[in-house]
Amino acid sequence: MIRPGAFFEDFAVGDRWETGGYTFTEAEIVDFAFRYDPQPFHIDVEAAKASIYGGLIASGFQTLSVCFRLVWQTAVLSNNMGGRGLDELRWPRAVRPGDTVHVVVEVLAAEPSSRADRGNLRLRYTGLNQRGETVLEATLLHVVRRRPPAD
């Protein structure tokens, strides 16, 4: 069972946990996108209506960042030492203002590092909206601290 404050040794392949939710507001969608992803369908409600999406949608980079924040908030990864990267990120469905997203995390692999104080995790993130539809899938590569030896 993975709990807040887990160390590398506590993660086993197949373990899962779930985050709380976050409601994407129009304000935050436009604000994030105006800085980082100012495509018309992310920052301009009128242009978004005329686009293939039929309305404003969140930047996929915001969706990714929010999903990570939700996972971080569970404190299960509080011994995370960093991220090496991620693989196979997909956004199967757009996130729209008012959508509430939460994340299910599954441990795909847990392998010792060449460095004694840490191990490598492959974690599958699945972001789901309030209807249970997948809005994000990605495999994140985390480096997590091992339990320090008792003094």
Add this chain to the structure above:
Amino acid sequence: MIRPGAFFEDFAVGDRWETGGYTFTEAEIVDFAFRYDPQPFHIDVEAAKASIYGGLIASGFQTLSVCFRLVWQTAVLSNNMGGRGLDELRWPRAVRPGDTVHVVVEVLAAEPSSRADRGNLRLRYTGLNQRGETVLEATLLHVVRRRPPAD
């Protein structure tokens, strides 16, 4: 030659272009991370000094978002209809306050879509700092509009 306003037909495998730069400030690193990635080494200068990084580093999600923004700003992808996802994202080196990052983009693949009005691009993004060191590598999957038929 790819130019601003390019349509799908204008992209050929091997084509490259380069963005301008962006200087990561301490303020923006902490601000982004406080919302989306509040790990101590992204938001707390003192904790970051004591971490394995020896100082504050930018969230990898911010680095990704900034790299996309720089690419968007070239207007080469102004006919982008959306993103399907990304593969093999790595952050080989941390981004620190004061670092200036720009992106080199290379076309890895350009394939027609089943829909007549668009095509699929695989683009390799390489983010480089002011010393030429790679801070981000990723393959992004873009959907780009085809040139509309002349009236």
